[in-house]
Amino acid sequence: MEIGVHTGDFSSQILRIVQPKALHCVDPWKYEDSEIYAAACYGRSVKDGQIGMDARYLAVCTRFHDAIRTGQVVVHRGYSSDVLAKFPDNFFDWIYIDGNHLYAYIRSDLEISFKKVKPHGYITGDDYTDGGWWQGGVKKAVDEFMQEQAVSVVLLRNGQFVLQKTG
Numbered sequence: 001m002e003i004g005v006h007t008g009d010f011s012s013q014i015l016r017i018v019q020p021k022a023l024h025c026v027d028p029w030k031y032e033d034s035e036i037y038a039a040a041c042y043g044r045s046v047k048d049g050q051i052g053m054d055a056r057y058l059a060v061c062t063r064f065h066d067a068i069r070t071g072q073v074v075v076h077r078g079y080s081s082d083v084l085a086k087f088p089d090n091f092f093d094w095i096y097i098d099g100n101h102l103y104a105y106i107r108s109d110l111e112i113s114f115k116k117v118k119p120h121g122y123i124t125g126d127d128y129t130d131g132g133w134w135q136g137g138v139k140k141a142v143d144e145f146m147q148e149q150a151v152s153v154v155l156l157r158n159g160q161f162v163l164q165k166t167g
């Protein structure tokens, strides 16, 4: 699963490199007008606001049309917490977290992902850095999560994190 799809560039790389049996792509494609999201790629810079986000969603569906038809790609338009809740526990081989970067959302994505990946599955994601418009929320949440949960650190590099579920 990829949480946070945007225009599908990373989804496309996952498909090409990993060649997964199935890739679940999750994004609400919801325009956020409030100040805190001003610098986010779904904030005030989006041309035409929600209409622009709707166009982005349709472009992703078009981009992956063939893979959607074969069932290799499943696009879920919704919030990660809602979409993940619909899957059984211990379901995914791995989840890549790159959705809402604010601390509370990353904490929630990590906790739910922990339940939803298989034993020895991977919880991975982007922007494990200080700063950013999310004020280091990803790094703070991941650092806490690594201390509290049964995971081992596989890799922390170039803002990417890869954790493996051990419990």
Ligand SMILES: C[S@@+](CC[C@H](N)C(=O)[O-])C[C@H]1O[C@@H](n2cnc3c(N)ncnc32)[C@H](O)[C@@H]1O
Binding pocket: 002, 003, 004, 005, 006, 007, 008, 009, 010, 011, 026, 027, 028, 029, 030, 041, 042, 078, 079, 080, 081, 098, 099, 100, 105
């Ligand atoms: C940084 S972009 C993702 C980039 C993409 N992973 C890539 O590398 O090409 C963040 C995306 O997260 C989405 N998003 C925001 N809140 C979300 C949430 N609660 N659940 C899932 N996705 C969310 C936004 O709509 C946006 O498209």
